[in-house]
Amino acid sequence: MRTRRIPAPVLCVLLAMWGCAMWAAGCGVRPPMLGGDEAPMVAGRAGIACQVAETQSEPPNPAGPRTIRLGHSVEGTPLVLHLFGRGDGGTLVIGGIHGDEPNGADVAQRLLEHLEAEPGARDGPPVAILPQANPDGLARGTRGNARGVDVNRNFPAANWRRLEPGHRYYGGRWPASEPETCAVLIAIRLTRPERIIAIHAISGGRHCNNFDGPAEDLARAMSALNGYPVVASLGPCHGSLGNWAGVDGGIPILTLELPRLLPGPDAWDQNRDALLEAIGLGRFIPVAR
Numbered sequence: 686m687r688t689r690r691i692p693a694p695v696l697c698v699l700l701a702m703w704g705c706a707m708w709a710a711g712c713g714v715r716p717p718m719l720g721g722d723e724a725p726m727v728a729g730r731a732g733i734a735c736q737v738a739e740t741q742s743e744p745p746n747p748a749g750p751r752t753i754r755l756g757h758s759v760e761g762t763p764l765v766l767h768l769f770g771r772g773d774g775g776t777l778v779i780g781g782i783h784g785d786e787p788n789g790a791d792v793a794q795r796l797l798e799h800l801e802a803e804p805g806a807r808d809g810p811p812v813a814i815l816p817q818a819n820p821d822g823l824a825r826g827t828r829g830n831a832r833g834v835d836v837n838r839n840f841p842a843a844n845w846r847r848l849e850p851g852h853r854y855y856g857g858r859w860p861a862s863e864p865e866t867c868a869v870l871i872a873i874r875l876t877r878p879e880r881i882i883a884i885h886a887i888s889g890g891r892h893c894n895n896f897d898g899p900a901e902d903l904a905r906a907m908s909a910l911n912g913y914p915v916v917a918s919l920g921p922c923h924g925s926l927g928n929w930a931g932v933d934g935g936i937p938i939l940t941l942e943l944p945r946l947l948p949g950p951d952a953w954d955q956n957r958d959a960l961l962e963a964i965g966l967g968r969f970i971p972v973a974r
């Protein structure tokens with residue numbers, strides 16, 4: 686019986702095409718579809734996915750916000766999302782993605798405490814707050830997480846890129862390889878936000894309202910209240926949340942860059958009105974809904 690053999694050059698081309706497809710399956714991951722009830726499945730190169738490990742929707746304190754446990758950091762600290770208001774959408778506020786920018790986590794925590802004390806917040810516009818997205822980094826005072834990954838370069842954006850461990854912007858072994866990144870992706874899937882505010886800090890007088898995606902109006906509304914300039918781009922930021930959610934996914938996202946050395950209480954005073962405005966509880970300009 687005669688068997689047909691695939692010529693060697695054709696075999697090489699087929700193997701190369703298969704290799705490219707496998708690579709794309711891991712690295713060219715697109716934002717998960719927003720909507721639907723299933724947990725987000727964000728495939729990495731090893732086929733690992735972000736899944737909702739455990740959730741808890743009962744308020745620990747009946748008078749307080751509902752909470753969802755999104756998972757754990759590398760070193761086991763729970764990553765907890767706090768929910769206010771009614772309905773879907775609204776605003777997702779994230780603090781402390783970079784552990785060496787503690788005033789960002791402090792401002793997110795102060796916003797959370799402000800809403801806990803605000804009688805109208807429980808029935809107001811929907812707001813979800815993840816005050817400490819990188820608790821291990823915050824505990825160590827390091828930019829990255831406990832594995833040295835810059836969580837804000839680990840999102841499965843089209844422009845994610847591979848860098849060597851130890852690099853300041855090391856984005857992990859593959860996109861969404863870190864549990865902290867997964868927690869943010871899960872929070873976005875669960876809350877389906879109309880806008881995202883990520884609170885960071887920056888040195889050299891470059892504090893600003895930086896936006897990605899269709900968030901220029903939001904940046905201008907906040908600028909009117911915190912006095913920070915509106916900035917469209919802070920550089921390529923490969924694999925950042927801004928690129929994944931704003932540029933690739935079309936979700937308005939505002940990266941609030943605080944002055945790096947400004948203590949948390951002062952940063953809160955400077956930004957309280959702008960943040961309340963952004964989440965729809967401000968007293969100044971109605972945020973378009």
Ligand SMILES: [Zn+2]
Pocket residue numbers: 783786885886
């Ligand atoms: Zn930062």
